[in-house]
Amino acid sequence: MGPFEWSGFAFFLVNLLLGVGFGIALQRSGFGDSRRIAGQFYLTDLTVLKVMFTAIVVAMLLLLWSSALGFLDMDKVFIDQTYFSSGILGGFLLGAGMIVGGYCPGTSLVASSNFKIDGMFFIGGLFLGIFAFGETVPEFWDYFQQSGYRGTYTLDQWLGTSKGMTAILVTLLALSAFWGVSKLEASRDPDYVPSKAARVAALFAILLSVGLLLVPQPGLDTKIKRLDPQLETLLTHRDVQIDPAELVDLMHNNQVKLVLLDLRPERDFNLFHLLDAKNVRIEDLRGTFPSTIDPISIVILMSNDEAMATKGWKILRAKGLLGSYILDGGINKWLDIYGSVADKKPIPLPEVLQEDVFRYTFSAAFGDRVNIAWPDHHHMHLPEREYKKKAKSLKPVTLSGGGCG
Amino acid sequence: MKAKKGNTLWNPYVGGTFLGVILFLAFLLTGHGLGASGGLARVLGGAMDVVAPEHMRESPYLSRYVDGPLSHWIIPMILGLVLGGFLAGWWSGNLKVETYRGPHTRKKTRWVFAVIGGALAGYGARLARGCTSGQALTGGASLSVGSWAFMLAVFAGGYAMAWFVRKLWN
Numbered sequence: 001m002g003p004f005e006w007s008g009f010a011f012f013l014v015n016l017l018l019g020v021g022f023g024i025a026l027q028r029s030g031f032g033d034s035r036r037i038a039g040q041f042y043l044t045d046l047t048v049l050k051v052m053f054t055a056i057v058v059a060m061l062l063l064l065w066s067s068a069l070g071f072l073d074m075d076k077v078f079i080d081q082t083y084f085s086s087g088i089l090g091g092f093l094l095g096a097g098m099i100v101g102g103y104c105p106g107t108s109l110v111a112s113s114n115f116k117i118d119g120m121f122f123i124g125g126l127f128l129g130i131f132a133f134g135e136t137v138p139e140f141w142d143y144f145q146q147s148g149y150r151g152t153y154t155l156d157q158w159l160g161t162s163k164g165m166t167a168i169l170v171t172l173l174a175l176s177a178f179w180g181v182s183k184l185e186a187s188r189d190p191d192y193v194p195s196k197a198a199r200v201a202a203l204f205a206i207l208l209s210v211g212l213l214l215v216p217q218p219g220l221d222t223k224i225k226r227l228d229p230q231l232e233t234l235l236t237h238r239d240v241q242i243d244p245a246e247l248v249d250l251m252h253n254n255q256v257k258l259v260l261l262d263l264r265p266e267r268d269f270n271l272f273h274l275l276d277a278k279n280v281r282i283e284d285l286r287g288t289f290p291s292t293i294d295p296i297s298i299v300i301l302m303s304n305d306e307a308m309a310t311k312g313w314k315i316l317r318a319k320g321l322l323g324s325y326i327l328d329g330g331i332n333k334w335l336d337i338y339g340s341v342a343d344k345k346p347i348p349l350p351e352v353l354q355e356d357v358f359r360y361t362f363s364a365a366f367g368d369r370v371n372i373a374w375p376d377h378h379h380m381h382l383p384e385r386e387y388k389k390k391a392k393s394l395k396p397v398t399l400s401g402g403g404c405g
Numbered sequence: 406m407k408a409k410k411g412n413t414l415w416n417p418y419v420g421g422t423f424l425g426v427i428l429f430l431a432f433l434l435t436g437h438g439l440g441a442s443g444g445l446a447r448v449l450g451g452a453m454d455v456v457a458p459e460h461m462r463e464s465p466y467l468s469r470y471v472d473g474p475l476s477h478w479i480i481p482m483i484l485g486l487v488l489g490g491f492l493a494g495w496w497s498g499n500l501k502v503e504t505y506r507g508p509h510t511r512k513k514t515r516w517v518f519a520v521i522g523g524a525l526a527g528y529g530a531r532l533a534r535g536c537t538s539g540q541a542l543t544g545g546a547s548l549s550v551g552s553w554a555f556m557l558a559v560f561a562g563g564y565a566m567a568w569f570v571r572k573l574w575n
Contacts, residue, residue: 003436014434015478019485020492021427022439022538027493029420034505034519038574041567047417052541054421055428059546062429071433078437080535080544082551087540090533091555094526095562100570101522102505102515104537105530106441108523109483110490117504121516123445125523130446131453132524133531134467141465144532155548166548178418198418 002072023110025055032111034102034118041099046181053174061208064167068215075223075320084148101125151295152320160291164212171209175202220286223318231314240313241328242300243387244337248375250298251275256393257297261285263308264331268358270365272331272346274302275374282308285315293321298391302327302334307356325391332359338372341380428546437478438543442527442536444483446470507574518573529562 006014029051030036039045066072098104103111103122111119137144156166178198186192224231234240242250250258251274260277262269269279280289293299299321301309309326316324327334335346339360346360368374375382415423431438450470454461461467494500506515530536533555535544541559544552 002433004434006435011478012481015481016485016488018427018431018434018439019482019487020489021430021485022424022482023486023489023491024493025420025424025427025489026486027490027499028415028497029417029424030414032490032494032499035507035574038507041563042571042575050417051421051424052537052545054418055424055542056545058422058425059428059432059542060548062426063432063546066429066433076436077432077547078543079547080540080549080552082549082554083534084551084554087533087551087555088558090529090531091540091558092562092565093529094533094536095529095559095564096566097522097524097526097529097562098559099522099563099566100573101519101526102574103519103522104441104526105445106439106486106536106538109441109486110494111505113487113490114494114499115502117502117512118506118515118519121519122523122526125520125525126442126445126527126530127449127523128520129524129527129529130442130449130531133528134446134449134464137466137531138464150551153550155550155553158550163548170548201418 001070002066003076022106023113026107026110027114031107032114032116032119034111034116034122037104037107038099038102043184046184049177050181053177057171057174057205060167060170061205061212064163064212064217065208065215068212068217070218073226074217075226079152079154082148082150082153084150086144086147097125097129149296153295157291160288162213163217164209167209167212168206171205175205178202220315220318224314227314227318231317235310238328239390240325241306242325242390243328243385244334245385245387246389246391247300247327248377248382250300250391251374252376256391257294259293259297259299261299261301261312262331263301263303263312264358268304268331270367271358271362272335272360272366272370273368273373274331274334275368277302277368280312282312282315285312285319290316290319290321295321295323296393297321297323298393299324300327300391301325303330303356304332304358305330305356323392330356334372335360337383337385338375341372341375341382343371344369424542425546428542431543432547435478438539438547439482440479440535440539440543441483441486442530443477443539444479445527446531447477447480448483507572509575510573515573518570533558 026032030047036045036047040048063072063074067074094104101122103119105126108119108122108126112123156163159166182194250256260274262273262277262279263282266279273279299316301312301316301324303309306326306329309330313324313326339346344362344366346362349359349361352359371380428439447470450461450467453467504512504515506512526536533540537559540552541556545556
């Protein structure tokens with residue numbers, strides 16, 4: 001199952017051959033000629049739009065079909081991270097550069113390979129621009145790092161629908177653009193003959209996209225199973241169980257987006273829960289609820305001990321929420337540690353042998369109206385605890401992974 | 406375009422399908438898509454490391470290109486891109502030293518604007534963390550919201566500037 005690992009000469013050769021195919025496609029589509037690219041922006045030549053959208057739809061359908069049929073693991077495929085603000089600003093500059101200079105980076109390389117002088121000057125300009133960026137980016141480093149960062153954020157998440165439905169919408173969007181273009185071309189050219197082959201191809205694309213609804217993408221359980229060895233390693237090394245003292249510090253850290261999910265039965269939740277914790281069921285986590293969580297959040301799952309929280313954690317990880325953690329020892333351990341400074345005392349219950357059962361009760365259902373629902377060093381004498389910091393902020397660590405790297 | 410024999414371009418929908426298959430193969434075989442501008446950044450980084458190594462290592466942005474800039478997949482890819490473009494140009498008899506320009510534009514004017522446009526595009530591509538290849542095509546096919554926003558912005562930027570440089574092309 002793809003994608004594959006390559007090394008040494010094979011690594012070089014595979015990427016070289018993909019580049020060769022890319023170069024042939026661009027040259028044979030006429031993108032080695034700046035006039036053709038500029039024509040897109042005066043609507044005199046719409047090749048750019050046709051080629052780009054066809055390529056996107058074809059690649060999208062092939063990707064989703066091979067993922068549905070199980071020979072491509074979409075979780076290992078690079079998806080450009082979303083940075084709204086810098087992406088839009090940079091895109092605008094790139095578009096302006098395209099009409100002023102006549103190329104984009106890839107097409108200028110193709111033009112230069114055909115000895116076109118304007119392409120070579122464009123490459124010279126590219127080096128200047130890249131150099132200028134490297135020299136100026138320290139001035140706005142924080143902006144560049146954050147700039148509307150949304151992590152891996154895909155159209156189906158945005159629309160709140162399935163990949164198949166999204167594929168249908170994208171296909172229809174592209175086909176309507178092509179239809180509009182053909183009307184424009186027909187109005188200019190009296191000899192324009194609508195192509196039968198194009199209609200057949202369009203119908204085929206629609207069928208392929210609709211077919212995706214019948215062959216769904218690998219489900220959650222397949223993903224969890226696939227990830228399980230990796231997740232079990234994290235669990236046994238206790239890399240993802242957050243010490244209560246670390247959570248106290250996170251609760252007071254306004255730099256992080258903290259989401260607290262409490263998986264206990266409603267009765268236990270009503271007796272006592274952490275401030276701002278949300279009472280959810282495992283079924284909620286399997287459903288659409290996680291898509292409402294900002295992917296850069298630090299999510300802490302908790303149950304009375306750890307069993308249910310661990311189960312929920314696996315689901316969130318499989319859904320791509322990499323900032324998910326488990327509260328070490330659950331609410332029971334929380335009360336073991338902080339119960340002594342509580343204004344409303346937790347009452348220990350006789351020893352229970354079952355796991356994930358509440359070992360305390362309260363004289364009433366206080367919910368978060370207990371001071372240790374939000375322990376505060378300034379107003380309470382909290383027991384000192386040493387802990388190993390485990391929660392990592394999901395602000396981008398690397399600038400960009402694949403793509404244009 | 407002149408419809409010289411051998412120089413007839415592919416139908417855009419055929420070219421687009423071929424490009425889409427290559428893009429898919431890139432995902433299937435390597436897990437990453439296509440790319441171009443990042444390769445030029447690495448070539449520049451490699452060159453600067455020879456000329457001004459200390460300056461490179463101090464910069465938060467450039468320092469990531471210091472260690473083995475040439476071992477990245479994008480280097481063989483842009484070599485292939487140039488080779489593929491050359492081969493296709495050779496087959497179609499397009500290998501000729503010339504400057505593509507508008508009917509009323511002098512060569513030198515076109516060159517100056519090519520440098521300016523290249524600089525804008527280079528700056529923009531780095532800011533957006535990718536260009537038409539690595540963002541629009543690659544992210545477009547993998548349905549990244551940011552890449553679709555980027556793509557719309559590219560078209561917006563092009564159409565916004567088109568009026569100002571209309572004499573260059575028409």
